[in-house]
Amino acid sequence: MRTRFAPSPTGPLHLGHAYSALLAHDMARAAGGTFLLRIEDIDRTRARDHWEAQIYEDLHWLGIDWDEPPLRQSDRISAYEAALDSLWQRELIYPCHCSRRDIAAAASAPQEGAEPTVGPDGLVYPGTCRALLAPGYGATPRPGGTALRLNMARALEALPEIAFEETGAGPEGEAGRIVTSRQQLTETIGDVVLSRRDFTGSYHLSVVLDDAQQGITHVVRGQDLFSATPIHVVLQHILNLPHPQYHHHRLIRDETGRRLAKRDDARAIATYRTEGRSPPDIRAMVGL
Template sequence: MTVTTRFAPSPNAPLHLGHAYAAIVAHDLARARGGQFLLRIEDIDGVRSRAELIPEVLADLAWLGLAWDGPVVFQSRRLAGYAAAGERLKAMGLLYSCQCSRAEILSAARDSGPDGPLYPGTCRARQVDPVGAAWRLDMARAVALAGPLEWTDESAGAQIARPELFGDVVLLRKDAPASYHLAATLDDAADGVTLVTRGRDLYQATHVHRLLQALLGLPVPTWHHHDLLIEGDGRKLAKRRGSPSLADRRKAGENGRALAENLRTRRFPAGISLGVGLMEEP
């Protein structure tokens, strides 16, 4: 079977070394196996998505010596597909509208999951105005319908899917056409991705994605969760903390192909290493 991987950055801030490493992993796995490496721009995050950064993303990847196959894919051109999937799940009785604020959820939550405080189910059994609401997955009902599920990570092997760890996740957001869980799952299926590469910080999210694949009848890829580039305090590189951008390095005249080779051979800049990384605050 032909291997297809993808790199899927969000254009809400410049790319940094962590993105470079993730792109290199996806690119090199595809090339080593005679497959395809795709580029997808995840540009549906409301006002945070900045169109002016997209040319910078393309320039950064070319500077690293990474070539993608086929045209660049944009999530913003797939909104109808996200809406159709949402309507299908509604028709199955698996989504309910929710008007709870983040503060209300934090004050009422009693348990925590991989993404932070678990939604306590406040809106599950009451009538909520769907206008301007988020739509949540009734996790217990979805898990019962899908039955037992497995997924495979190239390093860890076969895994039992445990999406209930996340509680009733939002699939259709108030401020965006779809959540990461729904959009990424649909996009990987539409793009024919057979090997999903991403950081270990998203390992647990795979439980939810496997459930969505079962509910929507989507193909099931294999996953490859790689370690993260982390700073001296153990936290992963993050755009919001001002980690050095690839664009700054590129414009300063640094050799991008040499940088890529250093990342491949695990020669990292001072103060940066490879590891699992501490969980980011939600």
């Protein structure tokens, strides 16, 4: 078993992060396996060195250690570039110049008054830019400075059944072998962004490439990412990557039932440390 914790250095770790990190760490240790750390700093416009330093400090304080040097996404840009080049040459991605306002307008246009479909990344893209390039465009250089979207329908053409093993539970208690139909993927997820206009790659692309690079066998993460997992399975297939098992865990929420966010400094691990709480106190707070 190889698990990982993959925070972004864009703010302080809070109780939700502590729960996810401790759970992944405990699962690996109980199985005699390996626990790894990954710093998801691909978005250099938001990542900060002092937040990364605090991640290490908070995890050490919690009693969490990792078995290999941390992997930093900012050191992996060439791997993301290579994957994008491959997908471009196969014409599985295409450039998109739509703004969020454009997408919102186009998504609601076909049936005025009807609610547009919302997927893991927000409004499902209506495909405005999908057919703007003539077949054969993959022989041209991949463009820079623009968003690149996955052509979901084309990616699914030669794929077997899209399924993954869930050892935890989804938001509705989903467990076991989870199967997603092609219709669900095209209609409720659609052509997701695989590279941003202002930085190379995206969460969906980097997470599958990095999990493969680190040899992760069990992806431990929150239930808020359960709906994105079929996207990752599709990418694993078309990039010929291993298929880990998934363990989606419950989310730590505040008194009103809202999921904790990095802006919620009152529940930051560093705040509890300053107040004199102990690592066993944190474990008790998150139900471990």
